[in-house]
Structure formats: C-alpha cells, structure tokens
Amino acid sequence: xxxxxxxxxxxxxxxxxxxxxxxxxxxxxxxxxxxxxxxxxxxxxxxxxxxxxxxxxxxxxxxxxxxxxxxxxxxxxxxxxxxxxxxxxxxxxxxxxxxxxxxxxxxxxxxxxxxxxxxxxxxxxxxxxxxxxxxxxxxxxxxxxxxxxxxxxxxxxxxxxxxxxxxxxxxxxxxxxxxxxxxxxxxxxxxxxxxxxxxxxxxxxxxxxxxxxxxxxxxxxxxxxxxxxxxxxxxxxxxxxxxxxxx
Numbered sequence: 001x002x003x004x005x006x007x008x009x010x011x012x013x014x015x016x017x018x019x020x021x022x023x024x025x026x027x028x029x030x031x032x033x034x035x036x037x038x039x040x041x042x043x044x045x046x047x048x049x050x051x052x053x054x055x056x057x058x059x060x061x062x063x064x065x066x067x068x069x070x071x072x073x074x075x076x077x078x079x080x081x082x083x084x085x086x087x088x089x090x091x092x093x094x095x096x097x098x099x100x101x102x103x104x105x106x107x108x109x110x111x112x113x114x115x116x117x118x119x120x121x122x123x124x125x126x127x128x129x130x131x132x133x134x135x136x137x138x139x140x141x142x143x144x145x146x147x148x149x150x151x152x153x154x155x156x157x158x159x160x161x162x163x164x165x166x167x168x169x170x171x172x173x174x175x176x177x178x179x180x181x182x183x184x185x186x187x188x189x190x191x192x193x194x195x196x197x198x199x200x201x202x203x204x205x206x207x208x209x210x211x212x213x214x215x216x217x218x219x220x221x222x223x224x225x226x227x228x229x230x231x232x233x234x235x236x237x238x239x240x241x242x243x244x245x246x247x
C-alpha cells in the first residue's frame with residue numbers, strides 16, 4: 001500500500017555487521033546474512049527522528065550478493081588490556097529500504113507536534129543530505145551512506161531467485177515508550193520472526209505482528225519537559241552546528 005509519508009532510500013557501505021546474538025557469548029561476532037528490522041529502523045532514525053513518531057520498516061531489497069569476510073580483532077577486555085577475537089562481516093553491501101512513520105500513541109505529551117507534512121518534508125530534506133546523524137551498518141566501525149532512490153529500480157542480484165529462508169532471526173526490540181500491549185508497557189521486549197526474502201525483497205511484519213516475543217527487563221518510559229528539551233529547538237534550526245536545516 002502506498003503511503004503519503006513513506007520514504008525510499010538506498011544504504012550502502014564497504015562492510016556491515018548485523019550481529020547474531022548467539023555468537024556474542026564466546027567473544028566472537030558473526031553477522032546475519034541480511035539486516036534486521038531493528039538495524040534498518042536505526043538507520044532510518046539516523047536520517048530523521050523525533051519521539052513524536054515511530055518509523056515502520058516496510059521492505060528491504062538486497063541488491064548485492066551476500067558475501068562475508070573474517071577479520072582478526074583485538075577488542076578491549078573489561079578487566080583491561082586486549083583480547084583476540086574473530087569478527088565475520090558482510091562485504092560490499094547495498095540495501096534499498098522503504099519506510100513510513102506512525103504517531104507514537106504513548107507520547108501524549110507531544111501530541112501538539114503531530115504535524116505529518118512537517119515531519120515528512122524534514123525527513124526528505126535530511127535524506128537528500130545523507131542523514132542528520134552518522135549512518136552505521138550494524139556497528140560503529142561499519143560506516144554507511146544513504147541516498148534517495150526508488151526501491152524497485154535497477155537490477156538486484158536475487159531478483160529471480162524465489163524464496164530464500166534465513167531461519168529465526170531477531171526482528172527488533174520494543175522499548176517501553178513504543179509498547180502497545182499492556183504486559184509490555186514499562187518493559188523492554190525482544191521480538192523474533194522467521195525471516196525470508198522473495199526475489200531479493202524482504203517484507204517485514206510490523207512489530208505487533210511478531211508472534212515470538214519475550215519480555216526481558218523493566219524499563220520506565222522517558223518523559224520530556226523543558227529541561228529535557230534544552231537545546232532541541234536550536235538543534236532543529238541547525239544553530240548548534242551553524243547549519244540551516246530549513247534551506
């Protein structure tokens with residue numbers, strides 16, 4: 001379904017690391033074959049985000065062949081010094097993403113900020129400028145870049161490959177300020193789903209459609225008042241960095 005507040009963009013980079021949490025226990029890191037919903041949501045929020053609304057990722061098109069490269073790393077140990085580990089990255093990635101935003105119904109304190117056209121126009125401007133914040137493909141060392149595009153334009157590597165299953169993957173995290181279900185409010189919830197793509201396109205279920213979920217921690221919803229908003233209006237006008245975001 002076409003939405004008036006939807007944006008489409010491509011995100012690409014030399015490396016990506018969407019870590020499978022099962023590989024973290026031994027100190028190693030192994031990337032999923034494709035990005036998670038939460039990773040793409042984070043990238044979209046780096047383009048433009050406010051707590052007034054929530055980004056929903058509709059689909060992701062995988063453009064390049066899935067290839068990996070392992071690197072020897074020396075992560076810092078909690079006790080000090082360095083350790084030895086092997087990280088397996090995705091190499092030379094490009095994804096085309098479609099997303100739209102919905103109002104965060106838990107944010108009654110920001111109801112006066114629900115101006116759809118304003119946020120949509122700002123999101124488009126920030127996308128044209130490469131995002132309001134730095135773009136990362138899973139982890140800090142994997143720099144990414146975003147540009148406006150049309151999801152289905154161009155030729156992708158998996159366009160005619162039919163269904164490809166990736167098994168059970170992390171879908172994302174529901175934080176307390178985005179929770180809809182009563183038992184998940186004031187909690188943090190992990191969502192899982194049976195991931196697959198068809199002809200190179202991953203169509204994500206919306207967060208509330210995920211059936212595999214687990215509440216993992218208590219979490220209070222952050223409140224916003226004049227103290228919290230200090231500097232935000234200046235940031236939106238670009239004055240903190242000498243920019244004119246309304247240009």
